Amino acid sequence: MNQVLYRKYRPQQFKDFTAQNHVIQTLINEIEQNKIAHAYLFSGHRGTGKTSMARLFAKAINCQNRKGFEPCNECIACQEINKGSAIDIIEIDAASNRGIDDIRSLRDSIRYKPNLLKYKVLILDEAHQLSKDAANALLKILEEPPEYVVFILATTEAHKMISTISSRCQRFDFYKLTIKEIVSKLEEIAKKEGVIIEKEALELIAASADGALRDAEGIFDQILNFVSKKEIKVGDIQDMLGLVDLSLAFDFTEFLIDKNIPHAIKYLNENIERGLNIEEFSKTIINFLRKLLILKINKDLIDDIVVGETKETKDKMVSQSERFKGEDLKLILNLLLEAENKRKFSSIAQLPFELALVDYFYQAKKS
């Protein structure tokens, strides 16, 4: 995935961070009070800013000209760190350097005081992937770290870390970003890149990134390369992400509300002939019906569960949820979920989906 935007807009100061305020607040207190711990554990979902935060923190504690808690980005220390050429900042990916020898060479590298900076900072990414021997060797270092060393361990799976290591670290949990947080960051990038993009399109990007800002920026990057124009619409994003056109979901749901299963099956097969992917379609319909079910219980949730869509679309969904009988909606959702499980055993890809429709036809008729 192209990550140019991700690198270009990596936060250079704490104020540039869009999320993780709970982490920032504690870190800047420590910086201001000069109470730097020897080991930190940054844990959380991928793409939520752990490594960016680690680098920023490393810069802030080493800046030679710091104003308050923000690094100046001008002194030699800041510049070297920004360029990625500071030899006192050591980044290791534990996914590919997971053995005891890797930790031993790490131990050797911290034997001497930092070259230029105040602190040697070791950023150990995917720290849970260390082998058992390596983790134990790391523990030994953490038990008696030289006073000029700061460890920052980052992990997507904190529960896999050995507890004797985690307990020696100050732990921070990074949360998935909300759609609002991602949209606000993307809006900022769009502005700087001179691109006009519909708010709904940004919401759609944010929704498909599942809380990972890095992924959202990657998608945004792709779309900028993909559309080669300066005005981007929701449709552009749908095309690029290969999302099933929502009008298909609306049409199909109409058949389900009317229990017009013969037409539903015909419609399905016509679209498959035109290249519709049944797997994607099934996912889209299940997701769509789930939203209708929630709307049926509480339509005030519309703005929370339906993002990246126009007001007109949202109104249409509320209308469908009102006309769909709750019992029927629950029934078809259960049947389609079962069909999902059966698909991998079926030699005809759409058969389980069709069987679910037929079951719905007979069972919903009775009620």
Ligand SMILES: [Zn+2]
């Ligand atoms: Zn500086």
